[in-house]
Amino acid sequence: MEAKEATQNTIKEWFNNTYKTRGEMYLRPVRAYRIFPKILGIEKGDKILDVACGLGRLLEACLPFDASLYGIDISDVAVNKAKENVPNANIEEGNAEDLKFEDETFDFVTCLGSLERMIDLNKVLFEIKRIGKKDAKFCFLVRNRNGFTWLIKKKLGIVNRAGHQGAKSYEEWVEVFANNGYKVLNVYPDQYPIKKRQLITTLGMGVDYEKISKAIIPMEYVHEYIFILSKA
Numbered sequence: 001m002e003a004k005e006a007t008q009n010t011i012k013e014w015f016n017n018t019y020k021t022r023g024e025m026y027l028r029p030v031r032a033y034r035i036f037p038k039i040l041g042i043e044k045g046d047k048i049l050d051v052a053c054g055l056g057r058l059l060e061a062c063l064p065f066d067a068s069l070y071g072i073d074i075s076d077v078a079v080n081k082a083k084e085n086v087p088n089a090n091i092e093e094g095n096a097e098d099l100k101f102e103d104e105t106f107d108f109v110t111c112l113g114s115l116e117r118m119i120d121l122n123k124v125l126f127e128i129k130r131i132g133k134k135d136a137k138f139c140f141l142v143r144n145r146n147g148f149t150w151l152i153k154k155k156l157g158i159v160n161r162a163g164h165q166g167a168k169s170y171e172e173w174v175e176v177f178a179n180n181g182y183k184v185l186n187v188y189p190d191q192y193p194i195k196k197r198q199l200i201t202t203l204g205m206g207v208d209y210e211k212i213s214k215a216i217i218p219m220e221y222v223h224e225y226i227f228i229l230s231k232a
């Protein structure tokens with residue numbers, strides 16, 4: 001039902017409108033993305049593509065690593081802002097279902113908070129795997145359908161259908177990745193909610209945004225998962 005309601009055009013329109021009205025406030029601050037280049041082990045000269053890059057936050061967090069930065073997003077409004085935010089990166093408008101890059105181009109491909117927004121997950125995962133080098137690492141931040149925030153949204157009927165919000169359980173995500181030829185290397189709980197809690201409990205003193213922290217709730221119920229994958 002949801003997939004029939006939302007088309008690629010309506011999803012793009014929703015994001016364009018959201019970025020126009022909420023601008024930089026729509027996404028997490030850059031410090032929330034500092035964990036990703038650390039987890040991935042990005043080094044000087046690596047080639048990294050952020051699929052559905054939004055305002056370029058992940059790419060901005062990768063700047064200190066002197067890597068070659070690329071981003072694509074379906075929203076032209078986001079792409080224009082991302083180009084301003086990270087002028088050194090190569091950022092273009094594009095659909096994750098049809099990536100305009102040669103096979104085996106990238107050392108790292110990331111896709112944060114976006115995979116569940118896509119219409120055809122299998123096409124996106126095929127494309128992402130295709131453009132990753134043989135030993136590439138892939139990183140997905142994906143929503144957990146057993147997480148408290150998702151359960152509350154469902155209960156209150158406030159799931160964002162126009163923005164094509166979706167969620168899967170841990171087991172379902174593992175299955176989707178395995179069925180599309182990926183191997184799970186590591187899974188972490190989403191870090192930003194944990195860091196926000198630490199900010200309060202340490203009165204702003206002791207938060208290390210580059211260090212992995214454990215969730216205080218069981219993995220089954222965390223808001224989102226960070227999956228680190230390779231080709232199977």
Ligand SMILES: C[S@@+](CC[C@H](N)C(=O)[O-])C[C@H]1O[C@@H](n2cnc3c(N)ncnc32)[C@H](O)[C@@H]1O
Nearest residue numbers: 015052053054073074075095096112113114117
């Ligand atoms: C919740 S935002 C996350 C943005 C960014 N990854 C971040 O974490 O800061 C989801 C993004 O997915 C993009 N998007 C949705 N469907 C897409 C598609 N088929 N291809 C490329 N980008 C898409 C939207 O335009 C939006 O920027």
